[in-house]
Amino acid sequence: MKREVIGALSISNELINRYPWLPSLKTIYKDIGEKPPTEFISEIFSNNNSVQIANRVLKIFEAAFNNMEEIPDYTIDNLNVHVYLLLKIILYALNNKVITNRAANLYSKNAYNDMERENSISNIYEICHDLDLKINFYDPPEPIGLKIIKDNREKLKANFSIHYIDYLKLASNLRDEHRKLTNKVLINGHVFVQNKTLIRLIQEYVRNKLLSEETDDKASLKAFINEASKIQGFKELYDKILILWEKRKEEFDFTFKLDISSKEEMVLLLPPCVIEILKKAEEGQNLVHHERLYIVWLLLALEYPVEYVVSIFSIIPDFDREKTTYQVEYAKRKNYTPYQCSTLKSLGLCMADKYKDELCLTGYGSQDPSERKKLKHPLGYVRIKKYRSDKGEYLAKRELEESEKPNE
Ligand code: SF4
Numbered sequence: 001m002k003r004e005v006i007g008a009l010s011i012s013n014e015l016i017n018r019y020p021w022l023p024s025l026k027t028i029y030k031d032i033g034e035k036p037p038t039e040f041i042s043e044i045f046s047n048n049n050s051v052q053i054a055n056r057v058l059k060i061f062e063a064a065f066n067n068m069e070e071i072p073d074y075t076i077d078n079l080n081v082h083v084y085l086l087l088k089i090i091l092y093a094l095n096n097k098v099i100t101n102r103a104a105n106l107y108s109k110n111a112y113n114d115m116e117r118e119n120s121i122s123n124i125y126e127i128c129h130d131l132d133l134k135i136n137f138y139d140p141p142e143p144i145g146l147k148i149i150k151d152n153r154e155k156l157k158a159n160f161s162i163h164y165i166d167y168l169k170l171a172s173n174l175r176d177e178h179r180k181l182t183n184k185v186l187i188n189g190h191v192f193v194q195n196k197t198l199i200r201l202i203q204e205y206v207r208n209k210l211l212s213e214e215t216d217d218k219a220s221l222k223a224f225i226n227e228a229s230k231i232q233g234f235k236e237l238y239d240k241i242l243i244l245w246e247k248r249k250e251e252f253d254f255t256f257k258l259d260i261s262s263k264e265e266m267v268l269l270l271p272p273c274v275i276e277i278l279k280k281a282e283e284g285q286n287l288v289h290h291e292r293l294y295i296v297w298l299l300l301a302l303e304y305p306v307e308y309v310v311s312i313f314s315i316i317p318d319f320d321r322e323k324t325t326y327q328v329e330y331a332k333r334k335n336y337t338p339y340q341c342s343t344l345k346s347l348g349l350c351m352a353d354k355y356k357d358e359l360c361l362t363g364y365g366s367q368d369p370s371e372r373k374k375l376k377h378p379l380g381y382v383r384i385k386k387y388r389s390d391k392g393e394y395l396a397k398r399e400l401e402e403s404e405k406p407n408e
Contacts, residue, residue: 011024011028011126011129013028013078015123015126015127015130016028016029016081017076017077017078017080017081018080018114019111019114020081020083020084020085021084021111021205021206022127022130022131023132024130025081029081032081037228038224038227038228038231040085040089041086041089041228041231041234042231044082044086044233044234045232045233045234049079049082050233052079053079053082053083053086054086054233056075056079056083057086057087057237058237058240058244059071059073060087060103060106060107061090061099061103061241061244061245062244063106064099064102064103064106065102065244065245066248067314067315069106069109069314069319069321070106070109070110071107071110074110076114087103087107087210088210089228090238090241091103092215092221092224093221093224093225093228093238094241094245095214095215095221097283098284099245100211100214101211101284101285101315102284103210104209104210104211105207105284105316105317105319107206107207108203108204108206108207108210109203109317109318109319111203112199112200112202112203115127115202115203116196121159121195124195124199125137125160127202128162128198128202131202131205133162133163133166133170134165134166134190135160135161135162135163135166136162136190137159138158138160138161139159140157141157142157142158142159142161142192143156144156144157144158144192144194145185156194158185158192158193158194159194159195160192160193160194160195160198161187161190161191161192161193162190162191162198162201163189163190163191164186164189164190164191167191167193167201170201170202170204170205171201200318203317203318204317225238268385268389269381269382269385270382271351271359271360271378271381271382272352272354272355272357272360273294273344273349273351273352273378274294274295274378276349276351276354277291277294277295277349278295278312281312281315282315284316284317285316286316286318287313287316290349292313293336293339294338294344294349295309295312296309296327296328296331297331297337297338297339298338298378298379299312300328300331300335300336301337301379302379302382306325306328306329306332309328310324310325338377338379340376340377340378341360341375341376341377341378342376344378359375359381359384359385360375360381363375364384
């Protein structure tokens with residue numbers, strides 16, 4: 001039996017309280033939606049639940065700064081809408097890319113977990129409808145192929161198919177191999193997706209909604225913060241978040257440097273293609289499949305501990321600690337060789353031009369450009385840099401010893 005979303009369905013208040021990022025928030029809570037932000041803030045902090053709302057928002061930031069994978073004590077009630085809107089306003093006021101990424105990843109992961117726990121598939125259907133996705137629902141689910149792992153053969157079925165334009169819109173930042181349209185069952189312009197995939201796509205929608213709070217208009221931002229800070233409760237909450245961030249900021253800025261310093265300041269020896277991926281992971285951006293494989297294989301080849309490699313992925317949107325640990329341990333057992341430069345170039349992951357890196361661009365071995373050798377492997381980059389740094393230290397030490405010798 002197939003149901004197709006064609007007409008307008010009204011969404012319940014309960015669903016909006018649970019998922020306040022849904023577009024119908026604007027119509028159901030029209031009174032809130034039409035208010036200027038400072039008026040909304042003023043009302044929140046003059047109402048009896050203001051302490052509760054502020055504490056819940058603060059918890060989201062605490063959890064995001066502490067790298068948690070779910071919001072602790074997350075409650076679904078009618079205050080949830082206020083919590084969500086206040087969160088958005090504070091992200092706008094903070095206007096900090098790293099904070100926004102972390103909060104957006106955490107909040108969207110929380111939404112994913114909630115949707116996964118949904119025992120009513122019709123709620124997922126209502127969510128898709130509210131998001132204006134062109135979607136078909138199948139009951140019973142349609143068979144879409146077989147998943148074969150060693151001797152195990154699992155029949156794959158899908159309850160949903162989504163119009164390919166909507167699929168591409170939602171999946172545009174998820175460039176993993178298995179999400180490519182060519183790897184999906186596509187019939188009459190509709191992509192068949194399993195529930196988990198559909199929910200993951202919706203998670204990406206939620207994440208992008210929060211990311212959109214960043215602004216370049218510094219003057220309006222300053223005026224807004226001045227105005228909002230006149231509201232005592234808001235100022236207290238905003239200041240608390242800033243204090244929390246000040247305490248943790250350094251850790252975030254130096255996450256990689258700190259850990260890597262125990263490995264002889266290895267970060268200074270890493271090639272641009274690795275630095276670029278580490279930066280993306282640190283900002284909580286999605287990593288494509290090849291970026292994930294490459295960074296894992298390379299860091300393992302440099303003998304980084306499994307826990308360290310896993311922690312690199314901890315703030316990216318679809319992080320699952322158990323799964324990632326299993327995959328990194330598996331890669332360690334298999335002892336894979338990291339991609340060489342030519343492969344990285346063909347995958348678009350070589351960053352030599354972007355970073356204008358001399359070793360990558362001009363090679364090594366001789367002053368004479370015609371005799372210089374081309375760099376072939378990122379591990380070669382690390383070895384050469386290490387050699388140069390050791391040699392530099394040795395020469396500097398000798399120079400110091402020479403200068404300290406008494407004159408004869
Ligand atoms: S030349 Fe090789 S080591 Fe350098 S950035 Fe490109 S792929 Fe990485």
